[in-house]
Amino acid sequence: MPEELDELVRHPKTSRPGEPMRPHNMVCFGCGEQSPRGLHLEMFAGEGFSVVAEMPVEHWMEGGPGVIHGGILSSAFDDVMGMTPRLIGPAAVTVHLQVDFMRPIPVGETLHLRAEILGKQGRKIYTEGVAHLGDPTTPVARAHGIFVTIDARKHFAEHVERSARADEFKAGKPQV
């Protein structure tokens, strides 16, 4: 992370600590409640520049026998960390995601995820995610990611036709 960072300012309209974060796309694999095969993550604003979520580890998420698949864990981190830029305003997409798998995560447990903004420089937002199984002093995974702010309408214009919600997006109804 660069040494020279921009000041972080909470967006006046973003969720306050304890409030749900507004979903950005109902069919998002991570947080969309209408995604047919998604993680259905419900996220809440945390203290400072953080977002929290809990994810039950279900059988369909299995990788090795009895434990979570690494890609599912990475997706969960991506989504929770990807929501943190909303605390300061702009939409942003992942350009870099690094995950440290520290302990096996058993099916049947509930994964507690917390992501926070570490810093911002220009369009780059540096984030960290931590996951535990109920004891915050014993993390089971950690992630670091860089998100780059975008003009969402321009960024998604080329492919929006392929969305399951293309008509709504084109009509300008939901925000991405």
Ligand SMILES: CCCCCCCCCCCCCCCC(=O)SCCNC(=O)CCNC(=O)[C@H](O)C(C)(C)COP(=O)(O)OP(=O)(O)OC[C@H]1O[C@@H](n2cnc3c(N)ncnc32)[C@H](O)[C@@H]1OP(=O)(O)O
């Ligand atoms: C689908 C989700 C919708 C989300 C909407 C928002 C909703 C909010 C809720 C979020 C919840 C979602 C969470 C899931 C989030 C995803 O999973 S997003 C899906 C995966 N990501 C992508 O598809 C992004 C693909 N990449 C791109 O389209 C282009 O790289 C970008 C992001 C538009 C940037 O391209 P660009 O505008 O040409 O800018 P560029 O100069 O290349 O990069 C900008 C800066 O970033 C730096 N940078 C670029 N890549 C890297 C890298 N890999 N490593 C380090 N630095 C990098 C550059 O060096 C540059 O730095 P500076 O020169 O400014 O110092």
